[in-house]
Amino acid sequence: MFDCKDVSEQTNNYIDGEVSLILRIRFMLHLFICKSCRAYIQQIRNTIMAISILEPKEKDDTDKSALVKTCLLYTSPSPRD
Ligand SMILES: [Zn+2]
Numbered sequence: 001m002f003d004c005k006d007v008s009e010q011t012n013n014y015i016d017g018e019v020s021l022i023l024r025i026r027f028m029l030h031l032f033i034c035k036s037c038r039a040y041i042q043q044i045r046n047t048i049m050a051i052s053i054l055e056p057k058e059k060d061d062t063d064k065s066a067l068v069k070t071c072l073l074y075t076s077p078s079p080r081d
Contacts, residue, residue, distance in 0.1 A: 002026040007037045011044055 007030055013019045014027050031038050 002030045004030075004034060004037055006030070007034070007040070011041065015041070015044060015048070 007027065010019060010023065010027065014024065019027065031041065
């Protein structure tokens with residue numbers, strides 16, 4: 001019997017569509033009867049969606065050397081120390 005532990009172990013494969021047809025059917029049957037696992041899968045999908053939205057789509061053109069110099073300016077001990 002496919003149970004909650006199986007769902008947690010196969011979640012990534014299920015979401016990525018990398019499970020056999022039999023496993024997918026077992027997974028879906030379990031989700032049909034288990035509210036906790038349905039909520040878990042939805043939470044994982046929401047997290048994936050949030051991360052994909054937050055991921056930067058533009059090239060990072062930050063001047064890193066200037067950023068390091070600025071950080072050093074504010075973190076270096078002052079002459080009074
Ligand atoms: Zn379950």
